[in-house]
Amino acid sequence: MRDDSKISDAVIKRLPRYRRYLEDMRRRGVDRVSSNELSRIVGYTASQIRQDLNNFGGFGQQGYGYNVESLYEQIGNILGLNQEYKMVIVGTGNLGQAIANYTRYNKSGFIVCGMFDVNPELIGLRVNEIAVRDYETLNSYLAENDIDIGIITAGKDSAQEVTDRLVEGGVRGIWNFAPMDLSVPAHVVLRNVHLSDSLHSLAYYINRNKNQK
């Protein structure tokens, strides 16, 4: 088994980006690409790209470059996209529904199995053929189903409580959209999407541009 434990978070964060560009090339029928070409498209230096991919044994050949299809597949394998992940979404307002649609649309291995809410008006609603369940039934659902990822699109005030239930129920990863930082045990992976952080840094750069004029 490959030992990835020393690969930095920064490298791992770049891999999905490489894969996205390779996916585009693949769709356009491009067979192979050099690290210089990748550099122009992806925006990192060619040496950065070679270094990143060398972490995984590299897949390039001197004078040929990278085979697009093969590199795309191999990055997918490294990321674990060659398998299925069962997911539940807790909080089924617009954002929860958007994510349910999004993963379905992308026909990926990320499968939304259950959706949960506390709001009686949403319970029973069908989103992509999945009925929204009462949040009170989450524990028993998790006990009966082997769920890999819990997605939190619930409000800030309940997010930690939801997290605790998901962890107790055996999920291995939490994808959090609530605007707060959650506590999870070491064996559970947490990824946050903090939308306001992104918007606030956008505001900063808008002002910096304006001030420099």
Add this chain to the structure above:
Amino acid sequence: MRDDSKISDAVIKRLPRYRRYLEDMRRRGVDRVSSNELSRIVGYTASQIRQDLNNFGGFGQQGYGYNVESLYEQIGNILGLNQEYKMVIVGTGNLGQAIANYTRYNKSGFIVCGMFDVNPELIGLRVNEIAVRDYETLNSYLAENDIDIGIITAGKDSAQEVTDRLVEGGVRGIWNFAPMDLSVPAHVVLRNVHLSDSLHSLAYYINRNKNQK
């Protein structure tokens, strides 16, 4: 005027996070905080925190630490959150609606003024008292209104075309949710929220944890 142009992107990305924690402390009635306490809460080292805040002249006092309210305000000012931003959303499916709700809910200075879609079933729909307009009217809307930020929640295939119209119409920033990297001129700021990148790195770490067991 302060010259921020040499402050790294990494620092700017951390500021909204500091501010989020300070907001929590402020709400809990905490008056002051040391860089050591901030370190425990935020998760960066105390020296990192002092260094980050020194970029902006620092706001701490030896032996006292930081005044929570004042640091919160000052980070907000640095980020430009002491002013209003007019925004349009292009693409008003679940994700666009979620973002419209989100910014409203947060009562921030980010104001959604217009929403646009190509789908006749969505045009005319009211989201938070804002009627969804025909995308074909975007150009004339932008000519008549001074819009700061364009939010792209439209599909991948139309995202660059939408971007070009927004830029042509004078926006200063683009907040992009389409799963692709867009081209914008240097005077326009672009921030991407690539949801699939985040999900894919989550998958990676789930597998790494599993393999290490």
